[in-house]
Amino acid sequence: MKVYRFLTGPDDASFCHRVTDALNKGWELHGAPSLSFNVAENKMFCGQAVVKTVHGKEYHPDMKLGEQ
Structure with a gap:
């Protein structure tokens, strides 16, 4: 099964650390990053x-995607 997450946050080091953490837990980048200015x-x-990609599991809407 393939799972998807969209990480968001302020454009600062904490966002970069969240993406880095996900990459080190086996997640892969999907597409280009996006930027938006909040007026x-x-x-x-x-x-x-x-x-x-998560093996041995089936998708369920209640699953915590960040814990996969």
Whole structure:
């Protein structure tokens, strides 16, 4: 089974650490990152899709994707 997550957060080191953590847990980048400026907060936000193949499980909507 392949699982998908979209990581988001402010454009700072904490976002990079979240993506790095996912990569080190077997997730792979999927597509290009995205950037969006939040006018209300006057901040730039990032997004990055990641995917992972998980063996021996079936998809269920209640599963915690980040724990796979």
